[in-house]
Amino acid sequence: MAYSATMKQAIGAVRASLAAQGITIQDTRFARHGEHEPDADAPLVLVACSGGRDSLALAALASIVCAAWGVRCGAVVVDHRMQPGSAGVAAHAAGQCAALGLDPVVVRDVRVVDAHGEGAEAAARAARYAALVGEARRLGAAVVLLAHTKDDQAETVLIDLIRSGGLDAVAGMPPEQRIDGVRFARPLLGVARADTTRICEDLDLTWWDDPTNGDDVADDEPLPARYPLRSRVRHTLLPQLSAFAGRDMATMLADGAALARRDMDLLERLADGVFARSVRIEDDGAGGMRAFIDTRSLAAEDAALRFRVVARTLAMCAPGSGRRHVEAVEALVSDWHGQRGVRLPRKRTANRQKHVIEVCQDVTHANRRHRA
Incomplete structure (x- = not known):
């Protein structure tokens, strides 16, 4: 089959992403053009597929690359059961993945519980990643591919700027990351949603559009506040920014994120060393973690590194901590004048005694719980 320029570009993106994970052609016999039957012990690449255009396009692209390289390729479809007919959507997505040659194809039902009041979207994301991690471990996958596109990256940057700000917000989603020991990669961060649509059309793949995206609302009408923030950014804010600037702001924001990510990765590597010298993490014996921060060591570091080390510590010991929490704890390091401790989420506190x-x-809270 002759591939379009769009398809060739996307295939190249998947190839580059897999190569960055150390997954390449498995044997010289696979150097011949065409599809090849992978060996039973070949690496397994899993595609997270929702049935939407982006993930179906990624499933097709991954199957092409893996078949040419002698790599096994499968898919995981997560059914959040949050909308009527979700089981049918999941089954249809699984069927299309199987028709593309992916094997194994697994459908996982998850129960979405907003245990920490962070909203349904965040709870669904947490449940989805937990399911993907579980299947990747069970199947021994080398990497899980996520179908976030250039448009998704631009939307993420805007959402993070609205919610938090800082370099991390501008950097958007990383092209690769580890979650609970499982490797994830995003090959399509440089590919536009219009291109994944075109790929699905060329391959006669029928996709599902999430009704919460607001695709049924006219382009010149803003989405009501009842829609998720990401949908409102996609439908209303990003097109308005592009119209105002007279250029494709999705590309501008995604390209800027790639540059910011490079700088952020350097800061994170520097912070690794500071964290190792300044922080000790222990199991608190109650299902959580506690930390001991050496203020003498940390105070000698640059403010940017202090902030990152404190933020990393709170992410481990007091999940849900925001910028104000990080800044308050960092002040216990850099501006210590005997102030009281800092109250943190999940019934945690940060208290300074001498230099720790x-x-x-x-x-x-602990005493109150034991007295109850």
Whole structure:
């Protein structure tokens, strides 16, 4: 089959992403053009497929690359059961993945529970990643591919700027990351949603559009506030920015994110060393973690590194901590004048005694729980 320029570009993106994970052609016999039957012990690449245009296009692209390289390729379809007919959508997506030659194809039902009041979208994302991690471990996958596109990256940058700001917000989603020990990669961060649509059309793949995207609302009408923030950014804000600037702001934001990610990765590598020298993490014996921060060591570092080390510590010991929490704990390091401890999410506190800050369960909450 002759591939279009769009298809060739996307195939190249998947090839480059897999190569960055150390997955390449498995044997010289696979150097011949065409599809090849992979060996039973060949690496397994899993595609996270929702049935939408982006993930179906990625499933097709991955199957082409893996078949040419002698690599096994499968898919995981997660059914969040949050909308009527979701089981049928999941089954249809699984059927299309199987028809593309992916094997194994697994459908996972998940129960979405917003246990921490972070919203349905965040709870669904947490449940989805937990399911993907579980299947990747069970199947021994080398990497899980996620279908986030250039448009998704631009939307993520805008959402993060609205919610938080800083370099991390501008950097958007990383092209690769580890979650609970499982490798994830995003090959399509440089590919536009219009291109994944074209790929699906060329391959006669029928995709599902999430009704919460607001595709049924006219382009010149803003989405009502009842729609998720990402949908409102996609439908209303990003097109308005592009019209205002007179250029494709999705490309501008995604390209800028790639540059910011390079700088952020350098800061993270520097922070690794500072964290190792300044922080000790322990199991608190109650299902959580506690930390001991050496203020003498950390105070000698640049403010940017101090902030990152404190933020990393709180992410481990007091999940849900925001910028104000990080800044307050960092002040215990850099601006210590005997101030009281900092109250943190999940009934945690950070208290300084001499040159050590302890981040642990709040004793008041713990005593109240034991008296109840």
